[in-house]
Amino acid sequence: MSIRFICDSTCDYTQQQAEELGITLVPLKVLFGEEEYYDGVDIKPEAFYEKLESSEELPTTSQPSPEAFLAYFREAKETGDDVICILLASRLSGTCQSALVAKDIVEYDRIYIVDSMQATLGTQLLIERAFALQKEGKNAEQIVGALEEDKKKVCIYLIVDTLLYLQKGGRLSAAGMAVGSALNLKPVLAVRYGEVKVAGLARGQKGAWDKLFKAMEKEGGMNEAMGYNLGFTGKKECLDDFARFVKGRLGSGYKKTVAVGSVIGVHVGPGANALAVFLN
Structure with a gap:
């Protein structure tokens, strides 16, 4: 057996x-x-x-x-x-x-x-x-x-490159799309308990990275003993800067990088960066 x-x-x-x-x-x-x-x-x-x-x-x-x-x-x-x-x-x-x-x-x-x-x-x-x-x-x-x-305790944090696919897929209103695009806002999404929620909005990539870590700290921070995964949609090069930033902040615990496939990619589009952790 x-x-x-x-x-x-x-x-x-x-x-x-x-x-x-x-x-x-x-x-x-x-x-x-x-x-x-x-x-x-x-x-x-x-x-x-x-x-x-x-x-x-x-x-x-x-x-x-x-x-x-x-x-x-x-x-x-x-x-x-x-x-x-x-x-x-x-x-x-x-x-x-x-x-x-x-x-x-x-x-x-x-x-x-x-x-x-x-x-x-x-x-x-x-x-x-x-x-x-x-x-x-x-x-x-x-x-x-x-x-x-x-x-x-598992949570994915996602920073999408464009709001277009969220709006097309009905995950974001046309008004939200217009405001976000006009202000160059990068949404930080969190996937937990089977739901996709906006964990924060920031201007530009660096602002989104900081917002991601603030959102994670608000939830108790990462359980360092369990490690973390990184992910990307589209071309792997889009992850390089984000990966360096995350590894600099989290130190040890990196497990692997995952190419996010088509079913999830339909909703977030190319150019997204992701971090998956066990929260404390």
């Missing part, structure tokens, strides 16, 4: 990384009009952002169906393995619901569906926490119990 880990593609591990970690990835879809792509399979992040910038209409995304999980769940039931599914925040997608429906169809109690309340580099922090707990000898039920508490 072993533990099988299943995640959806918005955790933004590459196929190779997922294989090395022993994670099964279930992809979401991205649709540019009639063109349909499986996130991270048919379209990789850099190609997606190039297509996004040249597209007149904002692409849409689609969650996996229950059928996408069924074969994996049935196989685990046959072998008597435990399954831990760590999935995109239920407030952002119906992916968790699809997995729950599949679990009901299979009728196997040892499938655990964890609503990460996160996405991308935030989900990766939680997944790696699960592996650390497994190494400590915890069983599936104990791991899931710990994750249900730990996930409340």
